[in-house]
Amino acid sequence: MDKDDLDELLDEVERKFCGKVSAACSDEKHNKRENKLGERSAATCEEPKSSISEDIDALLEELLEDDYSSSPPSKKRTFYNIMCCPVFIGGSSVTNGVGTATSKRSCDQLRCISCDFRVLMFDDSEWDASCDYLFLRNNMPDRHKLRAKLKKRKGLRAYACQCNWFSSSEAMDLRDQPQLRWVCGKHKD
Ligand SMILES: [Zn+2]
């Protein structure tokens, strides 16, 4: 079908549906034809448009999938807990967080595998020499009661579980303190 045939067909359609249209109103007729063609081209424009948006949807989906599959670290940070390696304790000036070989942050999620208590920390404090196993046994984990055997000591940080205690002045690898059965209890990040 060439363009003339199409014109004829359109004219015929117009005659059928707009029976009152006369040759005298050729301008109007012409405009109608334009509108019709306009609608037609709008219709033809719409198809690629919708398929483009489908493409975009598919692309976004792909990107999202890519994001999940190609960036396990972010997924890991969101859904899994992180452990210190190695595990550090430190003085009160040592930043708490996840310890690594290059970032000596003191673990603030310590847990004792011997008594199964969470290790408590007291900044700018040191355990009094009179602190003993029985005291901890009776007062853990009441921070207020534990303070009875804590001394103010700027820069130090006092740690204790129910079976052991330690005062640290600087970042220290826990592997060097084998008497402390403390492990990183995992950090939510
Ligand atoms: Zn840790």
Ligand SMILES: [Zn+2]
């Ligand atoms: Zn313990």
